[in-house]
Amino acid sequence: MSTEQTERQSIKGQVDRMINRTVQRSVKGLEFIRSRKEPVGLTPKDLIYEKGTLRLYHYHSNAEEVYRIPLIIVMATTNKSYLFDLLPGQSMVEFLLNKGFDVYMIDWNDPTQQERHLGFADYTQDFIPSCIEKVQENCGEEQVSILGYCMGGVLSTIYAATHPDGPLANLACLTTPVNWHEMGLFRHWNDERYFDVDKLVDTVGIIPGDFIASGFEMLRPAQKLASRIRVWDNMWNDEYVQSYRAFDRWGSETVPLAGEYFRETTKELMWKNKLHRGEMEVAGKSANLANITIPIMHTIAEHDHIVPVAASRPLLELVSSEDKEELVLKGGHVSLIAGPNAVKRMWPHVSHWLAKRSV
Amino acid sequence: MSKDKASNPTQVFEEWVTNWERAVNSFSNKLMETDDFSKAVNSVQNTQLQMQKVFAEMMAKQLANLNMPSRSDMLDVVEAMHALENRFEKMEMQLKKISGAMDGGAKTKPKGPARTKKAPPEPKK
Numbered sequence: 076m077s078t079e080q081t082e083r084q085s086i087k088g089q090v091d092r093m094i095n096r097t098v099q100r101s102v103k104g105l106e107f108i109r110s111r112k113e114p115v116g117l118t119p120k121d122l123i124y125e126k127g128t129l130r131l132y133h134y135h136s137n138a139e140e141v142y143r144i145p146l147i148i149v150m151a152t153t154n155k156s157y158l159f160d161l162l163p164g165q166s167m168v169e170f171l172l173n174k175g176f177d178v179y180m181i182d183w184n185d186p187t188q189q190e191r192h193l194g195f196a197d198y199t200q201d202f203i204p205s206c207i208e209k210v211q212e213n214c215g216e217e218q219v220s221i222l223g224y225c226m227g228g229v230l231s232t233i234y235a236a237t238h239p240d241g242p243l244a245n246l247a248c249l250t251t252p253v254n255w256h257e258m259g260l261f262r263h264w265n266d267e268r269y270f271d272v273d274k275l276v277d278t279v280g281i282i283p284g285d286f287i288a289s290g291f292e293m294l295r296p297a298q299k300l301a302s303r304i305r306v307w308d309n310m311w312n313d314e315y316v317q318s319y320r321a322f323d324r325w326g327s328e329t330v331p332l333a334g335e336y337f338r339e340t341t342k343e344l345m346w347k348n349k350l351h352r353g354e355m356e357v358a359g360k361s362a363n364l365a366n367i368t369i370p371i372m373h374t375i376a377e378h379d380h381i382v383p384v385a386a387s388r389p390l391l392e393l394v395s396s397e398d399k400e401e402l403v404l405k406g407g408h409v410s411l412i413a414g415p416n417a418v419k420r421m422w423p424h425v426s427h428w429l430a431k432r433s434v
Numbered sequence: 435m436s437k438d439k440a441s442n443p444t445q446v447f448e449e450w451v452t453n454w455e456r457a458v459n460s461f462s463n464k465l466m467e468t469d470d471f472s473k474a475v476n477s478v479q480n481t482q483l484q485m486q487k488v489f490a491e492m493m494a495k496q497l498a499n500l501n502m503p504s505r506s507d508m509l510d511v512v513e514a515m516h517a518l519e520n521r522f523e524k525m526e527m528q529l530k531k532i533s534g535a536m537d538g539g540a541k542t543k544p545k546g547p548a549r550t551k552k553a554p555p556e557p558k559k
Contacts (some may be wrong), residue, residue: 089442127516136547143549175551189513216549260466269476271483278483278490293466297458304451308444431553 099311113320116157118168124209128186131206133213134168134178142433144244145177145210146220149227153287155328156182161321161413170422179210186333191280193333196358199233207242220245220429235367237360245432246371247425250382250408254351255344257385260294265345272341276334284329294380370398372428374421376411377403
């Protein structure tokens with residue numbers, strides 16, 4: 076076959092494919108518009124404890140034997156926990172269950188106006204310890220491991236630092252901010268010269284989810300539109316569309332924040348940078364990260380636009396643990412948990428690290 | 435490579451979208467990094483909050499004139515109910531503990547798979 080014939084066939088193939096995809100886009104585009112929310116978080120689980128905004132779930136394990144030490148995932152306070160259980164095959168929870176872990180999840184519901192006074196002391200000295208007690212009762216084991224994501228990681232490190240003799244055996248953090256002066260645009264927008272956090276909190280009580288979501292969106296203003304263009308371009312690809320819809324749903328279901336918690340985050344962390352300086356105190360206890368001596372690992376996303384590497388990296392430098400490990404992966408704040416690189420690298424790595432320390 | 439790109443309009447379009455997204459994000463971020471932006475956004479927000487506060491106060495006065503409960507009155511009622519719920523929950527837990535102690539105090543072994551799984555071998559490097 077001559078070169079000219081090969082080129083002609085190649086062009087014909089591309090034209091055929093374009094026509095085929097254009098037809099599929101039109102047909103599937105209509106389905107896309109009409110369809111309901113993508114079902115997410117499908118791994119079977121039981122609600123074993125609830126208290127206001129707090130939910131503690133226990134996932135069903137099908138394994139004949141599991142690791143001795145159970146794992147509690149502490150979700151970020153601004154989002155729903157199903158990011159860890161997005162879709163079958165795209166679920167870190169499912170992966171961990173298959174690897175033989177007994178998995179629990181601390182999830183957050185919208186706080187009510189009565190919960191506007193909740194602060195760090197409630198989250199780290201009441202909610203997390205209560206959940207640990209429930210897990211201990213549920214599984215009969217004294218020790219637990221914690222995996223904290225983003226602000227869930229901050230709460231977990233504060234818990235660990237204020238309970239150095241507690242039942243926590245291992246702490247794994249995912250993209251957890253420590254040096255809040257490196258929080259990029261967030262830090263800039265919350266500049267104490269212009270941002271009146273007291274006025275905001277005292278007026279609204281609960282920080283609305285939309286307010287938080289718009290903050291995230293403003294970091295990458297073109298991302299939403301570009302994603303929509305991409306999903307239209309890939310409308311013929313069912314897997315791509317399903318994944319997009321699940322992520323889109325997750326991104327749009329931002330959880331509001333208790334006002335006091337937001338005020339403390341702004342003043343204690345963002346302005347005074349107390350966690351980084353070792354000056355953080357919660358309920359009269361020192362939350363100096365140097366109090367942490369248990370095995371700890373920290374996974375950081377190289378292209379994280381929400382928690383930049385400079386903000387998360389100091390965690391391991393500040394703890395006193397001898398057994399500590401850092402993993403830096405390509406990807407962003409969300410794709411770190413459920414993106415392709417998470418499936419290939421983050422999940423196996425975290426699972427292996429925990430497995431060795433969970434027997 | 436460039437020939438491949440030229441003959442693949444889909445790829446060209448995808449790259450154009452990516453470049454456009456990067457350019458817009460980069461430009462916006464530079465703009466939002468300025469002090470003026472932070473000052474302006476927070477000034478607008480403060481004005482909105484002030485209006486919200488004034489409106490809430492006016493509404494509370496009107497409701498008081500009409501002898502109707504305000505939002506904060508309703509929230510107080512809900513808070514009192516929550517306090518009651520919490521007390522009931524604590525009482526329920528105490529009762530469970532007492533009934534457990536009366537049953538002989540023996541802890542029932544939690545159900546579930548055996549917690550005997552061994553650590554996996556080190557992956558080959």
